[in-house]
Amino acid sequence: MLPSDDCNDCVPDYVKRNLPISSLAFSSLPFILTFLVVAVAVSHKLFPLLSGRAPQKDYDAQLPTTAFSFKERPSIAGHLKGLTARTLAVTIFSANIALSAVLVELILCEISNTVNPVARTLAIKITLPSLLFLLIIATPALEIHSVISSAGWSFGGARKAQKRVAWILEGLGLAIWLIGFWYLGRALLGSYLHEESYVRTHSISEGCLERIGIIGVCLMASLAGFAAVSSLWQTFGVKFRPVTEADISRKQAGLDATNEMLLTKQSRLRALRRKMSETPQEGFVTRIVGSIRGNVDVQERNTLQLEISGLETMRTSLSNSLLALESRRHAQLRAHTPYGRLLNFVSYIFSVYCLYRISATAFTTLRRFSSPNTSFSNSDPINNVLALLAKHWDPSLDRVAWSRQISFLLSGVMLFASFNSVLQTFLLFARLAPGILHHAQANLALLVSQI
Template identity: 45%
Template sequence: MSFSSCDESSCAPPTKFSLATLVSLTPFLATFGIVFIVSTTRLFPKLSQFGTGNGEVDDGEDHFLPASAPVSLKQAHHERYLARSSTRRRAAAAAFGATVGLATVLAELILAEIVEVVDPRIREVATRGTIGALVLLLVIVIPALETRSFIDAVGLGNWMRGEGRKGLKRFAWAVQLLVFGGWLAVFWMLGRAVPEGKDSHDYMLRENEGSFDASAVTVASARGASVEHGGFLNLGPGGLSRACLERIGVIGVALMALLSGFASVSTPWHTFIDDRAYKRRPVTDADIARKQVGLDATSEMLVTKRHRLRALERKLEASSGVSQSTSGLMGKMIGSLKGIGGAGGDAAEIKALRVEITGLEAMEASLQSSLSLLRSRQAAHARDGTVMGKLFSLPTYGFSIYCIYRILATFLTSLRRGTHPYSSFSSSDPINRFLGLIARHWDPKLDQIAWARQISFLLSGVILAASANSVLQTFHLFARLAPGLLRQAQANLALIIGQITATYVIAAALLMRSNLPHEVGRSVSDALESALEPAFVDRWFEGWFLIASGLTMLGIFIGRQIRASYVGGWDELEELDMEELGQKRS
């Protein structure tokens, strides 16, 4: 097989890392440094503060703080908590900053590839280093940090820090390793979703014939045609790096499909149904103040219960240590007397406290969600009364109509695929076609259909960003049904955002690899080593998009049914809970 594009730059030996190479990489290193500093010093503290809600009430050393404490005392308490958890917090901040910074550099490298700036061999070195670091962060580092956060959420964090017997510590570490190993197994099993190269290779040649030089696609597909991707331990021709990239691409496409499907349902629902219902009764300051009082009362009672639980647990640990140090018949007699004298009562009280704390945590999460929704609705209603608010309402209605059209068109396209296997929504969407025509006008050699597919994927990110407020409100609606979902998402909010950003950029780069003309260059193609085939991407994205849309509709319907089962909705239910809470406090 001959390669017509084996020019001086593409067939040159690998670039050796030297001082000149380092100087040439300065723009990319500067971009990474700036984004890393801004992410760790500006974005991460805000996301962490949002994730902790009202702040940590327990610094881990039996120092509890009620919600009504002075601001200066809260600040000192929060600094003490940060000092105690500085190692893990710094690791999370570094992982978040590095992920966002590397994702930005990768996007910069893709743009440099398109406009052909910077030496191709320098771009190759930068791209390989960026991709390798992102794979390490997305597969190992960030999941390990999220696993540790999950262990803390289920109450095993104190055991891992040595606060208890050695057996409990080993059990906690075993649970963490088991959860992390499960993530790695699921991540690797995603390779079964990637199709074999033969069918996709034929489709790509059929689709791209006559549009641009597809030799890069031919080589990549021919290399993978004889390799079965579904094997559990089969790395394929590209080795571990290529296998991980394919799986990250699969996750990235599915993730954006899920999020965009969730957003495509949330936006029309809030625009045409939910907002109109709440406009009949505007949110007042009294409503917000009443909800804030209930949240403060719940938080203070939760602090008291946690303090009592911690004291009883330390008491039992001390008594168990004394009983273990005493051996023989006398030790058994002392242990039996302690059980008669109240140790059994302490154990029963601990069990009851844990049940009460679980209920209070669910109530606190529900009140936080309600308070956040009330504040956002009050701000939205105040903005609607202004000239700018009325002006921006027109694009909102237009965007909501487009979301409805996207859902219906994707559903019809999936039905048509039974008779037309290669039909896709991206080839029939008017916005994608219009932007594809603009791209083709910019360069007649570009493939309009391929770029329409790329634009469709990029528009998914636009849909998610444009409907961020509606998505947040819908998520709070679901959080009332499952408060633990909200707490876990808030605890890892920064890491989750970093993961979404990086996987989205990598998936976009994998898609763009097969859309670029061959003469643009192959440094990004060689570093990515494999492209997700267009036919597979269309089926994978549209399938998950419809699943997310259907589940979101079902969740909204169930939530409205639960709300309708009470005369005054969830707000009245929360008022009853707060009245019961006041009786308990009194």
């Protein structure tokens, strides 16, 4: 029989069959529930931790948006202007992680052939484009917006020239990111993974997925290594003195005093700006003389801005120190309970495993100079044992392929299991550059959601 030119002949019957809307919605309910549960959980638990527990007004100062007046007539544009930066960042952060969780659920459903195939197909068609848009366009655009705003450029100010320059910088930064994302991936993938003909024929979505896969694997490997070193350092390298309630109270008192001083300075700055805006326009000669002698209000405004910047940096440093003290205090109290002793024992075993992974990876890297085909996944006994167990469960599985997948999954386990150690090490490094941490705090949650 000659092959047919009709593409519908190759489509399975379950895809051709149209399900009722109610049945399709019921079959898609697991994916919807996963998205909602994960989004709500990370927005209420993980996002405040990564954003440094900063108040909403301070977070909005780091990610400024166009001001909104409630006197305006309600409209769609008005509601969009009314979105605060924190709301937008929380939405993108939660959507990134929730869609990733749904994608993992879809992959597991495809492997086990559970849930209605039509619902799976529809969920994949919605999840993949949405995740690509958020990872490649929406999240980088918001991060670039934050960097430009922190540099002093206003997107919603009264000065049209400054606003125009800010939006030009935003578009230029996003264009540079997209060009670098595409052509760097094209150079790597086209040179090492695919033939030249394949590079020309695959679609844009396939190319984006390949680039995200390569970047994701590299980031997972780097972060897993950092997590392993952090776990070793926090378990065997550093010995903290006991933390008392008095230490936490003193740190909390210092943070409260800093917040009060910061509120006072900010109130004074707002009053000064209001006074300067209500001052009548000066003449040309007066402005020339004022520029030579110096305006008292301008000098006071600059001094207040400098003091506010220093107080914000101090508040960030004190907040991180307080968070570290509370975490250590909680760990010390938990260590005297049976559950805490069990966790400490598991932590020691996990740290020994991290040491083994670092040593084995370094040894395999050195061996590749003499044997280029050597890889860690093929020589690691833990990966091979787990792959043999999987093959015993299903003899049709490819043991070598499963060994590679298990190695990658164990890297993810290392990263998530040592999250607290990574956080403590990050806070330790943050003491060296608290100012940089203060400006990067708003983008930290978005970067984590991208990874």
